[in-house]
Amino acid sequence: MQPMNLECSQDARHRSDAEALSTVCPHDGAPLLVRYAVARLERAALAARPWTMWRYREMLPVGEGDEPVTLGEGATPLLPLGHVAKALGLDAVYVKDEAQNPTGSFKARGMSVAVTVAKRLGATALVAPSAGNAGGALAAYGARAALPVRVYVPRDTPALLVDEMEGYGAEVILIGGLIDDAGRIAAEYARGSGAFNVATFREPYRVEGKKTMGYELVEQLGDVPGTIIYPTGGGTGLVAMWKAFEELERIGWIGAARPAMISVQAEGCAPIVRAFQRGEQSAQRVDDGSTKMWGLRVPGGIGDRLSLRAIRESRGRAVTVTDDEAAEAMRDMHRHEGIDATEEGGATLAALRAFVKEGVPLPTPIVLFNTATSLKYWPR
């Protein structure tokens, strides 16, 4: 294992043992973050590395001799927008297309690292709550690591997402309620069974995988972008990239400049946006949360403070779009750009359109994230 610590995200004096399979800070229950004692990765070393996120392995929680549990995740393309950007009078707008990951979503990155560490540190079973894509990814990586997987998903999750998990041999339990309800049941099951719970921010490893999106942006653009627009459910994507940029400055790849981090949520379920607008440090659960965007139907969660901090520190924003605006933007990404966007990916374009309409200038280049393939959600 790399020399590293697990540091509480609320109080850096709280440290946890990096050689034990960790969950949250034992002192205050806050998410733990991995801190590397020796941070060093030369860009020149990347030339001969595989086209996966493991090209940054010195900055991931594995030792030199460890074999990652990998399905080739990461190294996704950064696609320039053409017609759709021109129509807004913009150039230098890109889509980071996370649909081209194993199991078709950015969730693969986090699960690759989490399952790698869990396997190495002796986990014998894995469990998670999921709105769909996290469960598919966990099921695949669990299969690859020969670890049994159980996933708790809301009963109304589209069938193909459940089929996918079961196809990889996972046990899928349908529950009433939303993703955080599923999270509570998953946590109970983990306590009772000893399965390792890889729920969002309930362990420090998935963030490490997701941060590689930030590493890749810098490798692809040569520097940080001006603006990142990210659809926010649990919030790990934004938080993880914010951590990446901090590390990249430390290892000398970038300077002090940071992108404006813009969080997009659904009008019908926007706990982070509401807290951001109210100037609050943490978010309240949205009890009547409703949106057709499955990945954004996250009424609340443990990552709220970290998300809000990243948005504010970056001088970013948190905005909502309606389901209809997101769906229209998704269709435009398909029809005019050939990009396999979901509604969540469309939501980032809808947000960009709103900024342009309101005359809000955004630093360029602008990177939108398409977090998953739309295939799992047909027919619509």
Added chain:
Amino acid sequence: MQPMNLECSQDARHRSDAEALSTVCPHDGAPLLVRYAVARLERAALAARPWTMWRYREMLPVGEGDEPVTLGEGATPLLPLGHVAKALGLDAVYVKDEAQNPTGSFKARGMSVAVTVAKRLGATALVAPSAGNAGGALAAYGARAALPVRVYVPRDTPALLVDEMEGYGAEVILIGGLIDDAGRIAAEYARGSGAFNVATFREPYRVEGKKTMGYELVEQLGDVPGTIIYPTGGGTGLVAMWKAFEELERIGWIGAARPAMISVQAEGCAPIVRAFQRGEQSAQRVDDGSTKMWGLRVPGGIGDRLSLRAIRESRGRAVTVTDDEAAEAMRDMHRHEGIDATEEGGATLAALRAFVKEGVPLPTPIVLFNTATSLKYWPR
């Protein structure tokens, strides 16, 4: 444009103009192949290239100033098989996972090149017959190039494949019969309308995209593999890689050694295998072709001679597997390896299992191809 010729695959004395949008050889109707006058690509140059198949752009039919129509295709991972290979007493077995392409299949590679060239040489509309994945890819690249697309597909094609094409704005025409029937109607439409027909081997550009699978194998392994097992429908995959290895020897990346190229077809639809077994140079149409593997439901086609030639020159083989063997192998790839295999991908593992059972030794490393994501075929 690169200095290049279009050479008839049956008679190298027949040359066609590389500056016109070409179809087949005007003298004998055989497929045309691109030949580069100046073949040069240093491996050292690849370090700074994007993680897409366009990293080999000097060996693709574009000029220095041309902008490829790209969605980030290629640079797919080469995944070692674990449990499933051990159970066969083998190591050094890999899966080249083409599911991780845009639109979820290897068809993206061919369409990226074909649409790039078609756009540059003045095509105003595109048409193709498809069993599903080629149509999805063409629809996406057509959208990206702002060219209208029409696809002819057999009426019983799974709904999600049609939804995907329509999602990218393509006009989908359902027809009775099989893929070659669709091909005849597409060709008629092309003649009548002036749309460019990108049917398999009816133009010389898709092969150029697909050959990058061979370039990537050599970059990933450091040399050619010992054996390649490929599911064969129209046959472009095998033929294209065979061309790649010839070019790679010319530019000094590899020596004279070649992998054994093994073609896998479905027991119920195996024109290439039948012709191979009979020692014939061309294949007869299978009139009663039947298989659940959509990509292999190709009763005949123009690529038969080239496919048979590549298999024989490589000292390879052509074998069949049953639908059930392929489906079982597919499930094993999901459950034991975490790989998103289709039945066509499973067919390559089923073939490998048959070789092991019969005691047929295969040169290592062995590379199986998973040509597409299974997501489009659920529920099964």
